[in-house]
Amino acid sequence: MTMTSSPTARALSVVGRRLGSARKDLRGRWLSYVPTVAFLVLATIAAVTSDAFLSQGNLSNLFRQIVTNGLISLGMLTVILSAGIDLSVGAIVALAGIVAAGLLNMLPWPVAIPLAVGVAIVAGGLNGTLVAGFRLPPFVATLATMSAIRGFVYVVSETPITPTDMTFGRIVASSVGPVPTPAIFMIGCFIAVSFFLNRTTMGRAIYAIGGNEEAVRLSGINVRAHIMLAYLISGLFAGLAGVILASRVGIAQPSVGVGLELDAIAACVIGGASLAGGRGSVRGTFAGVLLLGLISNLLNLYSVQAYYQQIFKGALIVLAVLARRREG
Amino acid sequence: MSQADVPAPVAMVPRLDMRGISKRYDATLALRNVDLVVQPGEIHAIAGENGAGKSTLIKILAGAVARDAGAIKIDGVETELPSPHAARQAGIRVVYQEFSLVPHLSVAENILLGQMPSRARGMWIDWKTAAQRASAALDSLGFVVPNVRRPVASLPVSQRQMVEIAKAMLERPRILVLDEPSAVLSGGDLDRLFNAVRALRDAGTTVLYVSHRLDEVFEIASRITVLKDGGLVGTVDASSIDQAGLVRMMVGRELAEIYPPRNASIGEPLLQVRNLSRTRVFKDVNLNLAPGEIVGVFGLVGSGRTDVVRAIFGADASTGEMTLGGRPYRPRSPGDALSRGVAMLSEDRARDGLVLQLSIRDNLSLASYSQMSRLGLISRRLQDALVTKEIAEVNVRAPSIGAAVRRLSGGNQQKVVVGKWLLRGAEVLLLDEPTRGVDVGAKAEIYRIIATLAERGKAILLVSSELPEILGMSDRILVMRGGRIVGQFSRSEATEERLLAAAAGVVEGTAA
Numbered sequence A: 001m002t003m004t005s006s007p008t009a010r011a012l013s014v015v016g017r018r019l020g021s022a023r024k025d026l027r028g029r030w031l032s033y034v035p036t037v038a039f040l041v042l043a044t045i046a047a048v049t050s051d052a053f054l055s056q057g058n059l060s061n062l063f064r065q066i067v068t069n070g071l072i073s074l075g076m077l078t079v080i081l082s083a084g085i086d087l088s089v090g091a092i093v094a095l096a097g098i099v100a101a102g103l104l105n106m107l108p109w110p111v112a113i114p115l116a117v118g119v120a121i122v123a124g125g126l127n128g129t130l131v132a133g134f135r136l137p138p139f140v141a142t143l144a145t146m147s148a149i150r151g152f153v154y155v156v157s158e159t160p161i162t163p164t165d166m167t168f169g170r171i172v173a174s175s176v177g178p179v180p181t182p183a184i185f186m187i188g189c190f191i192a193v194s195f196f197l198n199r200t201t202m203g204r205a206i207y208a209i210g211g212n213e214e215a216v217r218l219s220g221i222n223v224r225a226h227i228m229l230a231y232l233i234s235g236l237f238a239g240l241a242g243v244i245l246a247s248r249v250g251i252a253q254p255s256v257g258v259g260l261e262l263d264a265i266a267a268c269v270i271g272g273a274s275l276a277g278g279r280g281s282v283r284g285t286f287a288g289v290l291l292l293g294l295i296s297n298l299l300n301l302y303s304v305q306a307y308y309q310q311i312f313k314g315a316l317i318v319l320a321v322l323a324r325r326r327e328g
Numbered sequence B: 001m002s003q004a005d006v007p008a009p010v011a012m013v014p015r016l017d018m019r020g021i022s023k024r025y026d027a028t029l030a031l032r033n034v035d036l037v038v039q040p041g042e043i044h045a046i047a048g049e050n051g052a053g054k055s056t057l058i059k060i061l062a063g064a065v066a067r068d069a070g071a072i073k074i075d076g077v078e079t080e081l082p083s084p085h086a087a088r089q090a091g092i093r094v095v096y097q098e099f100s101l102v103p104h105l106s107v108a109e110n111i112l113l114g115q116m117p118s119r120a121r122g123m124w125i126d127w128k129t130a131a132q133r134a135s136a137a138l139d140s141l142g143f144v145v146p147n148v149r150r151p152v153a154s155l156p157v158s159q160r161q162m163v164e165i166a167k168a169m170l171e172r173p174r175i176l177v178l179d180e181p182s183a184v185l186s187g188g189d190l191d192r193l194f195n196a197v198r199a200l201r202d203a204g205t206t207v208l209y210v211s212h213r214l215d216e217v218f219e220i221a222s223r224i225t226v227l228k229d230g231g232l233v234g235t236v237d238a239s240s241i242d243q244a245g246l247v248r249m250m251v252g253r254e255l256a257e258i259y260p261p262r263n264a265s266i267g268e269p270l271l272q273v274r275n276l277s278r279t280r281v282f283k284d285v286n287l288n289l290a291p292g293e294i295v296g297v298f299g300l301v302g303s304g305r306t307d308v309v310r311a312i313f314g315a316d317a318s319t320g321e322m323t324l325g326g327r328p329y330r331p332r333s334p335g336d337a338l339s340r341g342v343a344m345l346s347e348d349r350a351r352d353g354l355v356l357q358l359s360i361r362d363n364l365s366l367a368s369y370s371q372m373s374r375l376g377l378i379s380r381r382l383q384d385a386l387v388t389k390e391i392a393e394v395n396v397r398a399p400s401i402g403a404a405v406r407r408l409s410g411g412n413q414q415k416v417v418v419g420k421w422l423l424r425g426a427e428v429l430l431l432d433e434p435t436r437g438v439d440v441g442a443k444a445e446i447y448r449i450i451a452t453l454a455e456r457g458k459a460i461l462l463v464s465s466e467l468p469e470i471l472g473m474s475d476r477i478l479v480m481r482g483g484r485i486v487g488q489f490s491r492s493e494a495t496e497e498r499l500l501a502a503a504a505g506v507v508e509g510t511a512a
Helices: A007-032 A034-049 A056-081 A089-104 A109-133 A138-156 A167-173 A181-199 A201-211 A213-218 A223-249 A260-270 A282-301 A306-327 B054-061 B084-089 B107-111 B127-140 B157-170 B187-202 B214-220 B243-251 B305-312 B334-339 B349-353 B360-365 B380-394 B410-424 B440-455 B467-473 B496-504
Strands: B016-025 B028-038 B043-047 B069-074 B092-095 B175-179 B206-210 B223-228 B231-237 B271-278 B282-289 B294-299 B319-324 B342-345 B428-432 B459-464 B476-481 B484-490
Touching: A034 A282, A034 A306, A056 A089, A056 A181, A056 A201, A056 A223, A056 A260, A056 A282, A089 A109, A089 A138, A089 A223, A089 A260, A109 A138, A109 A167, A109 A223, A167 A181, A167 A223, A181 A201, A181 A223, A181 A282, A201 A213, A201 A223, A201 B360, A213 A223, A213 B349, A260 A282, A260 A306, A282 A306, B016 B054, B028 B054, B028 B069, B028 B223, B043 B054, B043 B187, B043 B214, B043 B243, B054 B092, B054 B175, B054 B206, B084 B092, B092 B157, B107 B127, B107 B157, B127 B157, B157 B175, B157 B187, B175 B187, B187 B206, B187 B214, B206 B214, B214 B243, B223 B243, B231 B243, B243 B440, B271 B305, B282 B305, B282 B459, B282 B476, B282 B484, B294 B305, B294 B440, B294 B467, B294 B496, B305 B342, B305 B428, B305 B459, B334 B342, B342 B410, B349 B410, B360 B380, B360 B410, B380 B410, B380 B440, B410 B440, B440 B459, B440 B467, B459 B467, B467 B496, B476 B496, B484 B496
Parallel strands: B028 B231, B043 B206, B043 B223, B092 B175, B175 B206, B294 B459, B294 B476, B342 B428, B428 B459
Antiparallel strands: B016 B028, B016 B069, B223 B231, B271 B282, B271 B319, B476 B484
16 A cells, blocks of 8 residues: 555546546536537438538538528527527518518618618517516517517518519529538627627626526626517527528518427527526537538438428437436 | 444334445545434434535435435335335435425415315315315414415415425324424424424424524434534434534534624714615614624514515615615615625525526626626636636635536535625625525634625625524624514624514514
């Protein structure tokens, strides 16, 4: 037992302990990388088994397709972190698209597009007023606006609108090198929201509100204003998704976007967000968006029916949450 | 048979015989080879600081946590307790601090959960019988809950605890575990609980009483098992030891060292409160608070002491006049109060004080973002510098400033809450039960911080239901009962007896 008192042995035992804790950290971190790892594994399998997967056309298609869910998920994540939920994003996507297409026939695009996004932010403000102002449960409030906004979209136009000015449509369709422009925009948004949530007082307050609203209120922070902000942000990103989607397909349909809220919630949850609030990350959500996008892309390549895709998605959500639970 | 190194009375098969119990959570050894032997019909206290392993031991007994090593015998029979259900089958019933009640069901349904009386072969609930049985269960304990058909959520916390206890006792368990019941019960209710517990003991139930309040332990228990840092210090007869001796066993330090010396220089009143009222909660409360002064507010549960503090902090609406530094003070929100330099440390830190899943850094910063940010952008360098300094000042022991607060012990959590307000830099500190659920060692540290703050000229209002704390810390003491201030004592005239008498209304007859 003289060994233990020698400097070498002591150093060794310190190293051993460090390794032990590092291994534990690694385990914790590995679990948070589950969606990313799953993405890489699936992508590899796809690359090996399908010639079409790695083709320029398919990849840029994949990226174009995830932009909608990516943008919506950013707003959804912000709301979920504040212990809320926003079921109205799909309807807001349709609203922004219809308004944008309508305005494009009257105004130049640098005016029409921001106005359409502005209308989406107002819709988000309506959610914020109901939740933060009237203290309605977020699920109920946004269920109501989901229905009301969708109805409003049909009131504005029962039929699809095709914009005559295609300048914005061309920007959306363009690429920088091999990467579609909207995908670059989306990645920029992810970086911005990550910065917002982690490094600004408002972002940290939103996290804290989701964790313990009363403690935040008693710390002298305006809770209602921050909850309002979260819904405004959700409206903003749903609006951006809406104008980009309408411009990508070249036509704004009042029926577009049904069920998009579920994909966004799924991406957040797969990325580790807790619907109870206070927990979740932009990085995880990004991985969730990629994974969901990749799965539908793959299943399309293999010509699997859309119904099977839904089954896959459901299984994925359950697996992601189970993996998280281990982490404690 | 395993070795008997615990002084257990002979010639009886112990009701509960736990041997060599160990439990490890990740890196920490929560329990280390602990023995606990309890006889039938005994009231046995488990004492120890927070983090000593009391709750882990209880959770193992309740089947909520699996042990890593050791054996459990009940009435001499080797018993596995793989689940809470199994523990209940074995006759073990635990009343936790956190309640296991269904908030929107009635008192009667909660007490009779799973055994509601019914008619027509279970088709209809027999509400009349249910109400009678539930009332009878409460009456037998001497507890008064006005209407057993009201939902539990509408009751004050102390009455919810009574419902919980009544529910447990109705099952006539072989072993009843009470986990810190005095956290929410006080005065007469606690006395009634003790009487009911003694009656239960006489009927043959074994009672384990977990508490860190020493006076209670001595009042109710015949034997005491002391834990410290996950290990067994020893089991003693209550009659063979005094409070000082028990404290020495629990912490290895003397009681006198807990309260710091006070040398305050008290200035002119800074905060003046006149006729502060809140309908049906408190009425015509007057008080002055000066820099350098610690004013204690003592009262039993439901006396309105917490509500007064919340009103001064702007967390609840109230009427009346308040001035701060000679200027009118009318806070409409906690934000208003903070901007005038008034901070509150709330009684329930998990509910009102901390965001448990966020880091120490985030929690300490929560009230002070303006000091560490520009245009809403947090400067990590400034934040970490301020937070690190504060952690050192209040002596939080944690692996890193990024560690989640929920991983800290109760004492360290409370120090984070205190640090949050110190970082913010308030002139008036409203401290509501600053040491609730905190072990003796951490208590001493928090008292030292409070005394230092008073020396630096802060005005401190200390609300507490613990008499030794009020007497040990305060320059002046106000006593509340039924929403009014019913007594004022200087440090020299105050004694435990006089404060208790005023708080319970013994002198002036009973109040509402």
